[in-house]
Amino acid sequence: NAGVTQTPKFRVLKTGQSMTLLCAQDMNHEYMYWYRQDPGMGLRLIHYSVGEGTTAKGEVPDGYNVSRLKKQNFLLGLESAAPSQTSVYFCASSWTDRPNYGYTFGSGTRLTVV
Amino acid sequence: AQSVTQPDIHITVSEGASLELRCNYSYGATPYLFWYVQSPGQGLQLLLKYFSGDTLVQGIKGFEAEFKRSQSSFNLRKPSVHWSDAAEYFCAVAERFSGGYNKLIFGAGTRLAVHP
Numbered sequence: 453n454a455g456v457t458q459t460p461k462f463r464v465l466k467t468g469q470s471m472t473l474l475c476a477q478d479m480n481h482e483y484m485y486w487y488r489q490d491p492g493m494g495l496r497l498i499h500y501s502v503g504e505g506t507t508a509k510g511e512v513p514d515g516y517n518v519s520r521l522k523k524q525n526f527l528l529g530l531e532s533a534a535p536s537q538t539s540v541y542f543c544a545s546s547w548t549d550r551p552n553y554g555y556t557f558g559s560g561t562r563l564t565v566v
Numbered sequence: 567a568q569s570v571t572q573p574d575i576h577i578t579v580s581e582g583a584s585l586e587l588r589c590n591y592s593y594g595a596t597p598y599l600f601w602y603v604q605s606p607g608q609g610l611q612l613l614l615k616y617f618s619g620d621t622l623v624q625g626i627k628g629f630e631a632e633f634k635r636s637q638s639s640f641n642l643r644k645p646s647v648h649w650s651d652a653a654e655y656f657c658a659v660a661e662r663f664s665g666g667y668n669k670l671i672f673g674a675g676t677r678l679a680v681h682p
Binding site for chain 2: 558
């Protein structure tokens with residue numbers, strides 16, 4: 453089925469460890485986004501990409517890095533995980549950034565940092 | 567910057583009862599508004615959207631929402647709730663940010679529980 457696939461679905465990290473979350477879409481979308489979801493705060497944009505090879509910071513970029521080497525993949529990296537990064541991470545994509553279109557979301561990655 | 571407020575964190579309704587979830591936004595011009603639903607363990611699914619025209623918009627799963635400019639509101643409604651509607655609901659508004667690109671600003675969400 454076409455859509456957005458996130459791996460892994462769950463992960464537990466120790467403080468200071470690093471990891472990469474992978475987002476893959478097969479809809480040939482130009483725009484991709486990483487959000488984090490925290491209770492009572494909704495979804496907040498971490499980083500986004502408007503095309504292959506381009507990335508930019510969102511609302512809460514500190515402690516994260518991203519790469520978009522291939523159009524279909526958008527990677528989110530945590531170089532040194534902190535407990536404050538315990539969250540559910542969602543990737544989304546869109547073929548346009550025109551606001552009358554919505555996004556297609558992945559099913560999320562639940563990350564716990566202990 | 568734009569913002570979205572969902573005043574109700576949790577709502578519980580009985581199956582078959584009507585539902586209204588509140589959403590208020592702050593934006594100077596005509597906003598682009600969305601409602602998404604997140605079922606347990608799932609990603610977000612678009613229920614409906616508004617960007618112009620008729621202020622009452624119909625969505626999937628029997629949901630509708632009404633845009634009221636005078637109240638800066640975009641409330642979600644359903645006349646008869648089903649147990650499968652239990653989920654978290656997010657209101658969102660599109661905002662243009664630096665670089666000229668748009669992004670979605672989400673409210674904090676309303677968690678809906680449905681009693682049999």
